[in-house]
Amino acid sequence: MAEPRVIIVGAGPAGVRAAETLVAAGLRPTVVDEGRRDGGQIYRRQPEGFARSSAELYGTEAARAEALHATFDDLRPKIDYRPGHLAWNVADGHLHVVHDGSAEALPFDALIVASGATDRLMPVKGWQHAGVYSLGAAQIALKSQGCAIGRRVVFLGTGPLMQLVAAQYRKAGAQVVALLDTSRLWNQIRALPKLVSRPDVLAKGVGLAASHLLAGTMVRRGVTPVEIFGDADGGVSGVSVRLASGRDLRLACDAVALGYHLRPETQLADLARCDFAFDAATRQFWPVIDEDGRSSVPGIYLAGDGVRTQGADGAEIAGKLAALAVLTDRGRSAPTEQISRLRQQRRAMERFRAGIAEAFPWPHHLAAGLADDTVVCRCEGITAGELRSVVHDKGADEMNRAKALSRVGMGRCQGRYCGHAAAEVVAAATQLSPAVVGRLRGQAPVKPLAIRTRRAAP
C-alpha cells in the first residue's frame, strides 16, 4: 500500500503529538506552521537569540514544554517540517501554503488541523484605543519578546487565561492594577463538580486566584465593563466598570488586557466544508467531530484547541487520537487499547472544558447593553448602533446579511475577533438565538495573502 500523505497544520501540543504518533507508525507527515518555531501557543519557543530559561517562560508548565520541544527536536529529521508556512486555503485534496511570497499546493490523503485558539472578545466602549490588547497578545508580548504591554495594566474579562497572564505580568514586574472579572464566584462554585475531573489543574487554578489576593492585587468579580478611557494621542488612560454592588469603579492605567476565554480557529475546517453545529453552552458554532477528531468530511481531522478548548494537555491527547484515527481509517493497525485509554482521558478533558466554560461564562448579556457608539468591528469601525440599525431598518436578522449591509466583519481579521460579539448584538436586537442568527461564512485566505505571491517553481 502506498504510504498515505498526511499533513498536519500546527506545531503546538496537538500537532506535535499527532506527528509523533504518525512517525511511530512509520509515516513521514508534513507539519506546516506559520510560526518560525514550534511549540504552538502555550509552549511557544522564544525567537533564536533569546535565552530565558524554561522555568522563566513556562512557569509550572516548564517540564511539559521541555518534553514537547524535545519530542519535536527528535522528530525533525523524520518529518517534512515547514516553519513559516501559512496554510491559506484548502480545496480539492490540497492544502495551499505560502512561504515568503511563494505558494505551493500540497496534496494530502489526510489532513489534521491543529490550529489552536485565539481570544474570544466582547467589545467595550473605548477598546479601540492604543494600549488595549487581547490577553493572548499581552501574553505573547511577554513570552516571545519579554516585554509588557504597559506599566500599569488592568485585566478585564474572564477566564483562566486572565488569571494566568495577570500572574505572569506581576512576576515580570508590571503593576497589575486590578483583575476585573465578569464572572461571579458562584459560577466557579457551581462548576466544581465538573472541574474536579482534573484535580491537579483545579488546584493550580485555585492557587493562581489566591496568589492575586496574597499579592494584594485588587480583584473584583461580577463586574459590568463600562468604558475604557483614552484618546488618539495618549492611548489608554483608565477603565470604568460597574461593580456587582451597583457602584461604579474607575481606575487609572496605561494598558488594558482584555479577553473572555478562547475561541477555536476554525477557518480551515470551514474551507474544507466541515459541518458546524451550535454549542448552546458556550454560544458558538463548532465543527462537528467524533470522539477521535474525525470531521464530517472524510480525510479531514480536527484536533486540539482549534476545535474544542480543552487546553494544552487535552490538545496532546486529541493530537494522538486524531493521528490514530488517520491510521485506522487508512487501514493501518491501530492499538485499540491505547485508543480506548486516550478516549477515556479525553472525556475527563471534555468534562473539565465544560466546567471551565461554566465557571467563566461568555458574558453574552453584555451585547444588549453596549452603547450605540461602541465600536464592535475594529477593522471597519462599525458601531453597535450601526449594526442595530441594519437589523431594525433593513430587516437583517441573519449574520451574513448583517455583514453585507453594515460591513461588520469585512475587514482584515474577517470577523475572527468581532464575529461572536456581532452575532450577540444581532441576536439581542432581533430577540433570536445566535443559533438562528448564524455565523459568518468563511472564505479564503485564512489570513491576508500578499498579491506578490507567486506559485513556487516546481
Place this chain on the structure above:
Amino acid sequence: MSEPFRTDVIVVGGGIMGAAAAFFLRRRGKSVALIERALIGQQASGTNFGNVRRQGRFLRQLPLANRSRDIWGRLNELIGEDAEFLASGHLRVTYDDEMTARIETYARDALPYGLDLQIIGGNRLRERFPFLGPEVRAGSYAPHDGHANPRLAAPAFGRAARREGASVFERTEIVAVERDAGTFRVEAADGRVFRAEQLMIAAGAWGNRLSEQFGEPVPLVTHGPQMAVTEPIPYALEPVLGVSTTKLEETVYFRQVKRGNIVIGGAARGPASADTQRASVKPENTLLQFTQITRVVPALARLNIIRVWSGVESYLPDDIPIMGPSAKVPGLYYAFGFCGHGFQLGPGVGDVMAELISTGQTTTPIEPFAIARFASAPA
C-alpha cells in the same frame, strides 16, 4: 387550505431583476407579489463585482444598457437609498496592436448608440493614468461608466418596492408554476399559493427550472466568476480597469471603492452549482489573478487580499440573456440568464419589463433576447 394571495403580477426571484421590476411595476400602478427563495439580492445580484460598464457589450444590448445607466445616475432620488453608484469612468486596456484595433472598431461602432469612448495611447495614456504597467499599449476610456455596491443595490430596490406597496415574500421558494383557468397559479414549497394574471420569471440561474414547466427549456449553464478584495488603502485608482483580450487568463478587472478596498475579478471561472446554490473560488485562480492584475498596475503587488468569493451566475450559449414575453404562454414573461453582465442592466431590465408587462410593448428594443431563439424542434 387558505385563500391564494392575489395580485396583478407575480415576480418570482428577488435578484436585482425581480426587485427592480417589482419597484417599476408599482410605479405603473400594478399590484405585485415579489417572491424570493432566500433573501433579496443574496445570489448573483449580491455577490457580483459591481461593474456598471457598458463598453464592450454586445452592440444591440447598448440601448438597454443606456436606459439602465440613466437610472443608475438618478437612483438615489428614485428609490431614496444610496447604492454607492460612482460614475468613476471605465478603462479597458490592451497589450497588443490587434486588440487596440478592436477597441478602435468597437468605439466607432458604439458611437451611433450614444456611447462616447475615448481611445488613448502611448504617452497620453501614461500621463493620465500613471499607475499603468509597461505592457499596456492603449486604452478605451468610458467617462460615464463606473461601479456600484452590489451588496446594497438589490436589497435597496426590494425595500423601495415594498415602500411603494409591493408585497415582498422572502424565504419563500416557488416549486410549481402553471397557468390554469386563465390565471397563473404559483405554489411555494410550504404550500402557499399565489395567483395573478401575469407572471414574470426572474429566477437567475434557476430560471430554466420554471421556464421548463411551461415547455420552454433553455440551455442554461452555471459558472462562478472569481472575486477577491484587498485591505483598504487611500483612494487613488479612479476608473474601473479591465483588460481587453482574447485570452481568458488575461481578462482581469478591478476597481477601488471610495473607502479604499480594491475589488478584483476575472482571469478564470470557477465551479458553481444551481443545486447547492454555492460557487467557489479555486485557489489557483486567485494566484492567477495576482499575476495578471500586476501586469496592469504593478504597484498592486504591495497589497494583500483579505477575502475571496464567487457567486452562481447563469450563462447561455450565445452570451446574451433571456428577456421578453414567453413564446408560448400569454401573460408570461422572462428575464434571466444574464451571462455575467446583469448587474449593470438590472435597473433598466426592471424598467423595461414593467413597461412590457403593463403596456404590452417596449420603447427599448429587446428582440435579440427572445426565448424563442432556443425553441427546440418538436419531438
